[in-house]
Amino acid sequence: MQQIVQNVIINRQELNSIEFETEDIEIPLAPGEEQTFEILVTNQGSPTHIHFSVSEDLKGNITFLRDNPYVLHKEYVSAVARIPRDGKVLTEGKIFITAGYGSKKNGFPVQLGKKDEKLKEPEDEIQVWEDNDELRPYRPGGDAHKKKVSNPRGSGSGAGSFSVSFLKKLFGSEGSQTWKSGNKTRKPVNEADKLPLTLALGGFLLLVSLFSLYFVLPEGMGFRVSFAHALVFSILFVTCITYLLLKIMEDG
Incomplete structure (x- = not known):
């Protein structure tokens, strides 16, 4: 029929x-x-x-x-x-x-x-927002590769990676040598930036050494610390620590 x-x-x-x-x-x-x-x-x-x-x-x-x-x-x-x-x-x-x-x-x-059917996007592609505010396709199973590329320093601990990067920045060679991290190229620190960083690190180590000697030396060989000295030492200590932490955060 x-x-x-x-x-x-x-x-x-x-x-x-x-x-x-x-x-x-x-x-x-x-x-x-x-x-x-x-x-x-x-x-x-x-x-x-x-x-x-x-x-x-x-x-x-x-x-x-x-x-x-x-x-x-x-x-x-x-x-x-x-x-x-x-x-x-x-x-x-x-x-x-x-x-x-x-x-x-x-x-x-x-x-x-029949109406022309528009080509549909593959179901395994989901549009997600990245940190750089660009809409890019996301494919399941690609997380591991993306993480390796975007964070090559993630294999170690956070403190260790900060320390290695900080020392590279402090003692990195001059000229055309560069430090590479992922897809980014980082230029070495010039002399103008290295001098204050070296002074801050040296002052920090000196203050830590004096503070340690105050408790380690016998009472007869010890030295007296007045309120003015303690205040100056505290200001210098806080200044050095703050500067070094800012540099480490900037490098990270």
Whole structure:
């Protein structure tokens, strides 16, 4: 049995009235294909002739085997829908039905063909925001590689990596030599930046040594520390520690 795509009811509301159970129909075809379908016409009034026609867009695509049937009660009207090999992939138009010898005419939309489906993105790609505020595709399973590239120093402990990087920055060679970290190139410290860093490190070591001697030396060989000396030592100690920590954080 052929597919019934539409049910038409005539003479139900009034004489020669035309109604459709389906607002629009779709006939999925590809170029070079054809399909036969049926339209069921139900007459709830006196027997009458009706006429089938199509809009200009569908002429040559839909052909009715009987375009002027005589309907007593129920009548099945067969039609053939086709798309030529060189025809449009999608054609939209209308099928019209005329009753009462031209006094009433009504139609319903028809979509002949298939809509072009847009290529969908692979499901395994998820868009995520990176730290640099650029939207990049994320592929599951690529975390390990991304972490290795973005954080090559992560194999050791945090304090150890800071110390190695800090010593490289302090005692790095001059000229064209550079330190590479991941995809970034870091230039060595010039003399203007190395001098204050060396003074801060030397002052820190000196203050730690004096502080240790104060507790290690016997009481007879010890030295007295006044409030002024303690205040100066504290200021210098805090200054050196702060400077070194800032440099370490900047390097990290």
